[in-house]
Amino acid sequence: MIAINSFDPMTLVLLALANPAVITVAVMMGRSADQWQKIPIAAFAASAVGFLLYWIGGQIGVFSIHAVGGEAAIFILQFFFGLVWAALAYRFRAP
Helix, strand or coil: CEEECCCCHHHHHHHHHCCHHHHHHHHHHHHHCCCHHHHHHHHHHHHHHHHHHHHHHHHHCCEEECCCCHHHHHHHHHHHHHHHHHHHHHHCCCC
């Protein structure tokens, strides 16, 4: 079981960086975007889906969530990592 603490930035960064839902959604939406302005929308959608996966993990007992503020940090970090993934997928998409 992974314990989530609000003042443990390394755990929050690792959870946000390694969330497979964020990576999958950001890459899929970034690759299918036809304008660069859609990249932040892809990042937000990836962050929302990633947070949903994180919440489900907390409900079924994968994560021991007992901190206030860690959830907001994970959502924001997932947005920024989703932005990077979506931008990379947009940049290297097939013509």
